[in-house]
Amino acid sequence: MSKIDLLRITDRGLYCDAGDFHIDPWLPVDRALITHAHGDHARWGSLRYAGARDGRHVLQTRLGESADIETFDYGEHLSMNGVSVSFHPAGHILGSAQIRVEHRGEVWVVSGDYKAEPDPTCQPFEPVSCHTFVTESTFGLPIYRWAPQSEAFADIAAWWRTNAEAGRASIIFAYALGKAQRVLAGLAHLGEASFYTHGAVERLNRDYRASGIDLPATTYVASVPRGHDWAGALVLAPPSASGSTWIRRFGAASTAFASGWMRVRGARRRRSVDRGFVVSDHVDWPALMSAIEATRAQRILVTHGYRDPVVRFLRERGLESDSLASRWEGEGDEDVMPRGEEISE
Amino acid sequence: MKAFARLFAAIDSTTRTNEKVDAVARYLSAASAEDAAWAVYFLSGGRPRRLVPVRRLASWAMDASGIPDWLFEESYHAVGDLAETIALLLPESTESSDAPFHFWVEKRLFALAGLDEEGQRRIALDAWRDLGGTERFVWNKLITGSFRVGVSQALLVRAVSRASGVPEATISHRLAGEWKPDADSYRRLVAEGSGQPDVSNPYPFFLGYPLEGELEDLGAVGDWQAEWKWDGIRAQLIRRRGSTYLWSRGNDLITERFPEVVAASEWLPEGTVIDGELLPWREGRPLPFAQLQRRIGRKNLSAKIRSEVPVVILAYDLLELDGVDVRERPLAWRRLRLSELIGSANAESRILVSPVVGAAVWEDVRAARERARAMGSEGLMLKRNDAAYGVGRRKGGWWKWKLEPWSVDAIMVYAQPGHGRRALLHTDYTFAVRDGDALVPFAKAYSGLTDAEIRELDTWIRRNTIEKFGPVRAVRPEQVFELGFEGIQASPRHKSGIAVRFPRILRWRKDKPVAEADTIQALRLLLEQTDS
Ligand SMILES: [Zn+2]
Ligand SMILES: [Zn+2]
Numbered sequence: 097m098s099k100i101d102l103l104r105i106t107d108r109g110l111y112c113d114a115g116d117f118h119i120d121p122w123l124p125v126d127r128a129l130i131t132h133a134h135g136d137h138a139r140w141g142s143l144r145y146a147g148a149r150d151g152r153h154v155l156q157t158r159l160g161e162s163a164d165i166e167t168f169d170y171g172e173h174l175s176m177n178g179v180s181v182s183f184h185p186a187g188h189i190l191g192s193a194q195i196r197v198e199h200r201g202e203v204w205v206v207s208g209d210y211k212a213e214p215d216p217t218c219q220p221f222e223p224v225s226c227h228t229f230v231t232e233s234t235f236g237l238p239i240y241r242w243a244p245q246s247e248a249f250a251d252i253a254a255w256w257r258t259n260a261e262a263g264r265a266s267i268i269f270a271y272a273l274g275k276a277q278r279v280l281a282g283l284a285h286l287g288e289a290s291f292y293t294h295g296a297v298e299r300l301n302r303d304y305r306a307s308g309i310d311l312p313a314t315t316y317v318a319s320v321p322r323g324h325d326w327a328g329a330l331v332l333a334p335p336s337a338s339g340s341t342w343i344r345r346f347g348a349a350s351t352a353f354a355s356g357w358m359r360v361r362g363a364r365r366r367r368s369v370d371r372g373f374v375v376s377d378h379v380d381w382p383a384l385m386s387a388i389e390a391t392r393a394q395r396i397l398v399t400h401g402y403r404d405p406v407v408r409f410l411r412e413r414g415l416e417s418d419s420l421a422s423r424w425e426g427e428g429d430e431d432v433m434p435r436g437e438e439i440s441e
Numbered sequence: 442m443k444a445f446a447r448l449f450a451a452i453d454s455t456t457r458t459n460e461k462v463d464a465v466a467r468y469l470s471a472a473s474a475e476d477a478a479w480a481v482y483f484l485s486g487g488r489p490r491r492l493v494p495v496r497r498l499a500s501w502a503m504d505a506s507g508i509p510d511w512l513f514e515e516s517y518h519a520v521g522d523l524a525e526t527i528a529l530l531l532p533e534s535t536e537s538s539d540a541p542f543h544f545w546v547e548k549r550l551f552a553l554a555g556l557d558e559e560g561q562r563r564i565a566l567d568a569w570r571d572l573g574g575t576e577r578f579v580w581n582k583l584i585t586g587s588f589r590v591g592v593s594q595a596l597l598v599r600a601v602s603r604a605s606g607v608p609e610a611t612i613s614h615r616l617a618g619e620w621k622p623d624a625d626s627y628r629r630l631v632a633e634g635s636g637q638p639d640v641s642n643p644y645p646f647f648l649g650y651p652l653e654g655e656l657e658d659l660g661a662v663g664d665w666q667a668e669w670k671w672d673g674i675r676a677q678l679i680r681r682r683g684s685t686y687l688w689s690r691g692n693d694l695i696t697e698r699f700p701e702v703v704a705a706s707e708w709l710p711e712g713t714v715i716d717g718e719l720l721p722w723r724e725g726r727p728l729p730f731a732q733l734q735r736r737i738g739r740k741n742l743s744a745k746i747r748s749e750v751p752v753v754i755l756a757y758d759l760l761e762l763d764g765v766d767v768r769e770r771p772l773a774w775r776r777l778r779l780s781e782l783i784g785s786a787n788a789e790s791r792i793l794v795s796p797v798v799g800a801a802v803w804e805d806v807r808a809a810r811e812r813a814r815a816m817g818s819e820g821l822m823l824k825r826n827d828a829a830y831g832v833g834r835r836k837g838g839w840w841k842w843k844l845e846p847w848s849v850d851a852i853m854v855y856a857q858p859g860h861g862r863r864a865l866l867h868t869d870y871t872f873a874v875r876d877g878d879a880l881v882p883f884a885k886a887y888s889g890l891t892d893a894e895i896r897e898l899d900t901w902i903r904r905n906t907i908e909k910f911g912p913v914r915a916v917r918p919e920q921v922f923e924l925g926f927e928g929i930q931a932s933p934r935h936k937s938g939i940a941v942r943f944p945r946i947l948r949w950r951k952d953k954p955v956a957e958a959d960t961i962q963a964l965r966l967l968l969e970q971t972d973s
Contacts, residue, residue: 238508239516239529359529361453361578362521363865371454405515412509 102197102204103230105420110206110230114199115179118142119206122422129181131208132192133158133273146174148183150219151191153303154273170219186210187221188377189274190304196224205391206230209400211376212383213245216281217274217309223390228397230420231388234378235356236402242356242380248373249282255352255371256289260328265349269369272296272334274377277304277311279354280332282375284312292317294333294342317345338369356380388415444468445480445542446576452590461592465600474624475543481601481630482622483583484592485692491586492553493561495523498585501562502527505569518858518912519865524581534573546622550583594645595833605631613832618642619694643677643688644714644760644768645832649822649839656803656823659840664826666772667798667806669818670841671755672730672928673720678702678754678792680709681764687719698737701747702754705791712764713782716830717756717795727817729930730942755795756783757822760830768830772838775830813844819927820844846925846943847967849874849959850950853920854882856902857913866899867914872924872944874937876961880918883937883964884926889946898949921953922946929967939964 103112109121117127124141131137132147133154140159147155149167156165168174170193173182183193188209195206205226212221242248252268259266270276276297283289291314293301298316305311317331326346335353337343343351351369356376358364364372379387388396388410395416398406403419410417451464465484469477503513508530520526538545549568553561565584572580582588598616602609607630615630618641659665675690685706687696696703699719709715721728721736728750736742736750759779760768767775776797783794798809798821810821820843828838851872859868869887873880890898898920906914925947932940939961 237516237519238506238512239520239526241529360520361525366865368456370456402515402519405512409509409512 102199102202102228103206105422109422110420112176112179112197112199115176115181115197117176117179117181119195119197120208127176129195130155131186131195131206132189134189134209137208146181148185148191148193150307151193153306154190154300157299157303158273170222184224185219185222187212187215187218190218190277190307190309192218192274194222194224196226202227204228204230205393207232207387209234209378210387211379212387213242215278215377217277217304217311221387223387226391226393228395229388229391229393230397230399231384231406232378233384233398233401233403233406235376235380236384236398236406238381240356240359240376240380241382242359242374242376245282245375248354248375251371252279252283252352252354252373253286255350255373256283256286256330259350260289263327265326265329265331265346267331267333267343267346267349267351268354268373269333269335269338269351269367270297270354270375273300275354275375276332276334277301277309278377279375280311280314281309283330284310286330289330290315290328292320292329292331294331294337296334296336297332335367338367442538442540442542442545442572442576442580444472445476446572446574446579448480449579449590450575452592458596461596462600462603465592465597466603469601469604473541473543474627476541478622478624478627479543479546481597481616481627482620483588484590484597485594485616485620486589487620487622488586488588489550489583491584492550493565493584495585497558497561498527498565498581499523501565502531502569505566506530506532521858521865522587524585524587525578528574528578528581531569531577534570534577536571537573538571545580546583553584593833598832601630607631607633610832613645614642617645618688618692620692640681640684641679641686641694643679643686643692644716644766644830646675646677646690646716647758647831647839648834649824649841650834650836652823652840652842656806656842659823662800662803662806665800666776666824666826667800667809667821668757668795668824669798669813669816670820670822670843671718671720671727671795671817672819673718673727673733673755676717676719676754677760678706678709678713678715678717678756679761680706680711680713682711685709698742699752699754700742702752702791709782709792710763712761714759714761715754715756715779715783715792716758716760717754717792719752719754721750722753723751730928731930731940753791753793755793757795758830771827771829772824773826810842810844844927846927846945846947847929847941848923848925848947849963849967850921850953850957851884851924852880852918852955852958853916853922854880854918855913855915856898859887866895867902868895868899870922870946872922873918874959874961874964875955881937881961883935883939883961884924884941884944886922886924886944886946889925890949894949919955921950921955921958923948923950929964931968937961937964939968 103110108118108123108125110119117129118125119129120131120137121128122139126143128142128145130145130147133151138158145163145165147167149169152167168183170183170185173180180198182196184196186192186194186208188211192208194208197204203226205224209232210221214220256266268279270279291312293314293316295318301311301314352371352373353367353369354373354375356378358372358374396410397418397420399420399422407417407419448464448468452461468480503510516530517526549564553564568580598609598613601612677688679686685703687699689695721732732750736746739746756779759775762778780794783792800806813820823840823842825838851874853870854873855871856867857869871882872884873882902914902916905917907917908915924944926941926944928942930940
């Protein structure tokens, strides 16, 4: 490669020299373009932020009231020092975006986190043609293959029903931003169920509703008087609540974790929950491969997850591919979300 | 297979004993006697040996899923279990099978044994086509001989009892001994009435709980019997209708392995059952356990090995006398009868009464435990004089009070990811002691750290890897751990010349610099202490 790459890794994150901006920087910078509001992508402390308009409420909650955030419609072009930038739906969580960067006819797309499955809480993933595609690889191994999500939601519903019949509460641990709302929306048809939420989830539910996303009615657990009978309740809580004193109030409840990691039995058992439901906001292996193909990119840079196997696999298929180290590696068992992410009650 | 896979999933997805009992009972109630017999076989830990070489299975799976071997390898490292890796990688099943469980076991699983590679491949591929999800996982576990399920014998007994209405004690007794997985056996198991089990059947073993709290909390020392706890093979010696049967606690019939004990039992009266410990024994004390292992490992029990490693049974308890089950009698009574019975044996005897520790005050018991190591025993058992001989592990009547393990401060030198539950973290560690400037690896340990420590250590390992050999990482020798172990012996097969038994991590010694970790000399010293 003789010419300088349009985007390169610096000690603060992915940087565009021509446009003088960073994408998802992990340290404070002047100008930060943000793919989505998860803690490993939207870091506190930069001077100015830009993101997709759908995500404005969640971004503001995550980055703080005082953060200077400008938001744009999906597909809208903005110019940064002559570099054309636009946000495109990534289907990951509300307001998640792939960032398209174009300069002198060369196009790069940074995927952020993305999934191909439909999700009522955010705009569907949209393939964007490019020369270089920077893709995540959280579930970049062929063992990760999602069954149709209707199956997972049917399993959750059946599990809840069994618990309700046994007079027990059902507690689902799910990441407070995105996963929890998707699970709620996916269970909205369970008209008979009463949904309860941990404070971390409820806070973001508010943002989702303010952004026009339809969620079933939820009750904030802390607002429920002591001595309440939790039989049949369906509780959404962040993973950090697992094993905490907070969950004691539910008595002999059944617990579950909703995550792509639950595809593997060992991960399921290590969580020490009763059930694991495979509900992921990331692409599985087949979707990763078809997404890459759909971009028609010649060069694939792989970040954020199982980089090495994905790079090797793509190379064996004749594509140019390299691994792009980011700061968020080696968190194998987390849904790539740092600790601070989970606001505790 | 569907129902059995559902049963497996139900057991696997709960830690509540009651729910497991329910699931097993529900399965047994609905299953045919043929299927139930196999379920009992697998739930009580029955494991056919591996029927297809794993490499072969992996290569068929790679072909079927169109995955290169390096990617298969990567996947395996992420999953940590071969049967599961294959189940996850294969394309979705295209058919579904309603064939009953016993068909899968008898006509598919065991059929593999007599087939050539091509025949085996056809069975495996057909099974993968017909079985999806958990069914496929269970099938893969069965053919790789690694099927395991979290069901204790006591839980199984409860479930069979619930499904059949036959009392637990009867089921427990009928289940003891070797289980023949066929419909008739199952029908006999759940038949009404107290129907006598087979003449060779042992009683379920009674086990002690580790002592909690202080000795004084047990009450008066006079209410208790303290005896040595031996580290051999716990066994039942049965003399009925002119024959002798020797059962291990793992429900293996081991009569033929110990002809000298069998010969010595011939003078025992008809209808006698003794609970005791098989031990390699010479000149009034046990030989190291490894000697017994050496003897068990032999295919042919030569006169040479028999004279090198003579075996006795040290009797703890009497369970049957004159053909009558005496387990409900108080321990003191049983013990007296046991001494009368065996005390009359000759001095050369292979059947000895395990001695009790005389104690007038609890201090005497404490002092005895201090002597245990020198006696070649692993601690004490405390049994209430009025306790019945129960079933399984129950609190109250029997307590085991083992020695504190030995310990050394060792340095972590290698780490590799665990399996199953911990497949994504480095949880298997190799430890070394210092030998001058060199480090000599001597033990591997898996358990003993908290989940938080495991995560912290995992992060440290990833950042401090010097070299990788497949999944194994050589790490900077900087972390010191206190390792405990139960026994130590010389071993020419180990680089260190020493092998330790049941090593485990007692503590992460973040406070200890490497220079203060123990040396190979410290281990040799421990070894000398045991040999003396
Ligand atoms: Zn994300
Ligand atoms: Zn992420």
